[in-house]
Amino acid sequence: MKWTGLNELREMFLSFFEEKGHTRLPSYPLVPQGDNSLLLINSGMAPMKKFFLGQETPPNVRVTTCQKCIRTPDIEQVGKTARHGTYFEMLGNFSFGDYFKHEATKWAWEFITERLEIPKDRLWVTIYLDDDEAFDIWTKEVGIPPERIVRLGKDDNFWEIGAGPCGPCSEIYFDRGEKFGCGSPDCGPGCECDRYMEFWNLVFSQFVNDGEGNYTEMEHKNIDTGMGLERLACIMQGVDNLFEVDTVQNIMQHISRIAGIAYHQGTPEQDVSLRVVTDHIRSTVFMVADGVVPQNEGRGYVLRRLLRRAARHGRLLGIKEAFLYKVCDTVIDENLSAYPELEGKRGYIKKVIQNEEARFEKTIDQGMEMLSELIDKMDAAAIEAGKAVLPGDDAFKLYDTYGFPVDLVREIIAERQIALDQDRFDELMDQQRARARAAREDMGDVAWVEDVTATLDLPATEFVGYGRDEATAKVLCIIENGEIVEQVGQGQQAILILDQTPFYAESGGQVADRGAVSGAGLSALVTGCQKSATGGYFLHHIQVQEGVIATGDSLHCAIDNDYRQAVARNHTAAHLLQAALRQVLGDHVHQAGQLVDSHRVRFDFSHFSAMSGKEIMQVEEIVNRKIMAAIPTDISEMSQQAARDLGAMALFGEKYGDVVRVCRVGDFSMELCGGTHVQNTGCIGLFKILSESSAAAGIRRIEAVTGTGVIRFIGEQTQQIRDTAHTLKLQNTAELVHKAESVMAELKEAGRKIEELSSKLAAIEAEGLFDKAIQVGPVKVITASFTGTDAGALRTMGEKAREGKDDLVVVLSTVVGEKGTICVACGKSAVAAGLHAGKLIKEIAKLAGGSGGGRPDSAMAGVKEIFKIDEAMAATPDLIRDMLA
Incomplete structure (x- = not known):
């Protein structure tokens, strides 16, 4: 075998099948087009479903692609093994009712043994248990020795997903050698060890499953094949895993240079982190390029999750600053030959990723601190015994309030042998989704219409509205409350399907036309128009004003042209x-x-x-x-x-x-x-x-x-200016700016005076505190509680009391409404004696259900259980003794 680069392999495959009469299609975007069943494209076949199901006509009955794919079910295993990844490319050749098993098997063998020159004695084939036809083709036509063909059951070599097209498949394996094997005498294709690598799957779609286990032979059979490009590159480059393939390794080397840690030359944990970052930056570059942005739901959450997991592993490698956006350049450069559109999006991709890194930097420290506090509160014995469980409510708060991904929580606590109450977390997530669904319930009544229109066999609606604002149309179908009816009368609301229409249906961000339909003795307002998911029907929402509208009626349709023009002005402006x-x-x-x-x-x-x-x-x-x-x-x-x-x-x-x-x-x-x-x-x-x-x-x-x-x-703006001038008692609006500046200056001066008076009051109150000082070892301790004093004044009071008194520790509390605040200030010699205001206040606040922190000489904390503040303040001297001990 000749060493061949990944980019060269991709081109060799696509060119080979072009020679066989296939049309090369570019990779579809990772965001599914017109398919709501997937968040992200996860296989080469996924974008082809519309062709296999007859929903659209393919450009050719023979097609070949290299499809970008994202799979995230095993995201937490990525990095921990060298086999798991989220981004990969899938090579495929497809036949839509054209060639079948004979050609698919023949061409697959020709490509791998003649074009790639992979040794035949290292190749094995599996087929479905009962597929004698495939066995005969492989042995008699292709010439594979029967002993190199393995029959496997339905779980391994039969492709189906519920009802619909399905069929047996045949997989091609590469024997990596005994050193990768398990040593079992039964070791062979299908074994769980690493010796036999499956790299090409040929699916023979020849049956239709009715969903009850009954299989009917298809008149027009299809071929769907998938070969992992990275797996093929592993074989051709003689490397053990995808992270050692040329293009991927170049990305990892860039990360290694930033971290100062080479792959396989650091600790096993560092190798894990290098693999995580390498995989995730490949995924995220392509997701952003295809229009995905970081969000807290859907595919945007997948992107955010990958980026934040990569950023955390960057920290584990010792990288303190944002760095992922820098690696984008290498990812783009390594893939430009196949995806030249990346060049035009380079700046955009890097900026989106850099912004998300910066956003994560702001949340991760706070989230890590909260998580550490949660772990500190857990039973140490339970942790030691491996029986500790983090409540799902805590994990959900970290996610929902602070944007801390649950997979990071799970990964971090797993390092301490702590489990997560995943069921409770999922329950809270479901409740959140239910609230979101409820908020969307008023988005229209198209959903229930789709179930009806999917059963119709009518010609698609012809749209004539680009050149005309009126038309005569025939009523093909009437839908009321989700049911097909023959007629609707005055006062009723319904949906009409017409043979043609001048009404623009809501799409592309433009709202639908409005207008009216009329006929002999009847009229109705058209309040909206939408397109059906299938069938090409325009769904006209009407409210009958007069008479009866029946199926078969001829109607005069007229849009509200003034409304159309107003919308058009805004659309062209966009x-x-x-x-x-x-x-x-x-x-x-x-x-x-x-x-x-x-x-x-x-x-x-x-x-x-x-x-x-x-x-x-x-x-x-x-x-x-x-x-x-x-x-x-x-x-x-x-x-x-x-x-x-x-x-x-x-x-x-x-x-x-x-x-x-x-x-x-x-x-x-x-x-x-x-x-x-x-x-x-x-x-x-x-x-x-x-x-x-x-x-x-x-x-x-x-x-x-x-x-x-x-x-x-x-x-409206002019009236607001007049009203503002009137409020400020101005006769001339031209004086408005000068008057506003004058009022702001007066307010600023009043604020300064208030602050000055507050500081004087704080100093007076602070002077009265010294009578209450008690000696605790080498330091003097003052504690005092107030009501109604704001947190700023409390801090000022503490700092004033500490001035010039190096051995003093001041602990003050205040309650304003239902909110409690505690302040600690330590003099220089108190700090030198071993006291730390931030640590001390953390212990005091705990006693009142609060948390906080700060510098060695000054710290603040908020508390929830204000009724426990007195108890916490009383315990302060003992806490100080413990800290000085």
Whole structure:
């Protein structure tokens, strides 16, 4: 075998199957397109389901891909072994009703033995127990000796997931040699040891399972194969695991240089950390590139979890500062040949990861301190015996309040042989999800409609609304309360499916059209329109005003054109806004979501910090200049590839058809877009940004108005200025700024005087404390309690009392409402004698259900059980004696 690099292997595979008549498709994004059953793409077959199920027509009956994949079920094992990883690439060749077993097996053998020149005597094949057809093909046509074919049962060599297409599979194994074996005489393919590595699985999809164990032969059979690229590289490079493959090892070496620790030259624990960081940075770079941002749920949580686990293992390697964003460059460079789009997203990827590292730095210390306190409170004997359990409520609080990932909690406590009450944690998570679902229940009534529309066999609705605002349509179906009905009458609400429609269905962030349908003696308002998940139906939500609407009726459909134009103004403005943001902030800006209706533009975009006032003004000016230029908008249809070749921008994760609409505004903006737009930018009138804020980690949000919305905004702002001037008793609004500055100066001076008086009062009260001092060893101790004194005054009082008295320890408490605070201040000689204010206050606060900390000479703590403060203060001298002992 010739040593072959991972990138070269990928190209060899794809080129080989192109020679066999396959169409090479690029890797699909890790975010599933139009498939809500997966958080992230986890196999080469996953994006192909739509072709296997007949939901879409493939570009060719033969397809080959190298698909990016993420799998996280075993995330806690990643790093602990050399076999587990979360990111990998899956090579595959697929046949949709074209070739079958003969070609699949023949070509697989040809590629690995002739193109890769893997020795035949090191290859083994497994087949399904009863698949005699596969056995004959392998032995009689391919020429594999029968003794090198192993028959395995359904668990190993039959692919199926519930009801639907399924079939036997055949796996190809590489014999790594006796040194990797278990020594058992029965050792062979399928053994749990590391000797026989399965690297290519050929799935022969030839049956349909009805879900009750009955299998029917398919008329058009399919082929689905999957070969792990990293596993293949291990074989071709003669290395033991994926972390030693060339491209992956280059990433690890970058991490090693930062940490100053080489792989296999440190401790086993350091090797674990190097593997964790290497795997997780590969995953996160590709997830961010495909539009995933760190969040606390869904795929965003997977990303956050991986990044934070990697950051923690960086700390275990001794890396104190943010470093993952630096390693991004090596990940990108190692993968550019296959994924050139990474170059254009380099800056964006690095910034998202750097921001998340910084965010984690702020939470990890606090979370670690809390976790340490929780562990300290646990029964030491139970920990020693390995029977200690961290309550699920505590783990959930760490996650929900402080953003501390539960897998990190689990990993950290496992190092102390402490278990987690996972059931209780899961219960609390389920309750949180239930609350989130309840909050979303008012999002519309499309869900119950989908169950009905999935059973319909009707022609798809033809949308004619790009060029027309009226049309005559036939009623194909009426749905009321989730049931198909023949007619609906006055006062009823229902959903209509028409043969054609001018009503734009809500999609792409643009709201649906409104309007009316009418006929002889009947009329109804159209309040919304949505697309069905399958079938291509437009679902018109109506409220019948007069008469009866029945299936088969011919209706006159008319949109509310004023409403449509208001929405169109905002939609075209959103395109101008994105182009202006990229011009001012940089090319890392991409749309991350939008909502355009008749009132406003809400635009989410990738960026890492709040925009300055100057930047907002620049963006506004650019957009308004384009509006005043009255640039015509050009809408054209073309193939998706042609649009991308032109440089048209597309939305992360959006599903586009083979033919797409491209909206161009001169040479300023060009985007894939199925929405409605104005004829020229002058129709927008004006553009004004109302707010700029954070929408999520690495995502900013702008809300803006156009046209009459700007006029309305100016009117409201003018009235507010007049009202403010009236409140300040001004006759002329031109004096408003001067008056506001004058009022603020007066308030500042009043605050200074109050603070000065508070300090004098604190000093007077402090002087009276010395009469209460008691001697404890080499130090004098003062304790006192107050009611209604704020925490700042309490600290000032303690520091004033300590001034010039090196041997003094001052312990003060206050209660304000239901909140208690304790302050400790230590003089210099008291600290030299062994006292530490931060440690002392921690022990005092514990007695009143609180926590705190601070410097050796000054510390503060908050307490929950205020009724125990007196008891805690009384115990202070004894605590000081213990600390001095």
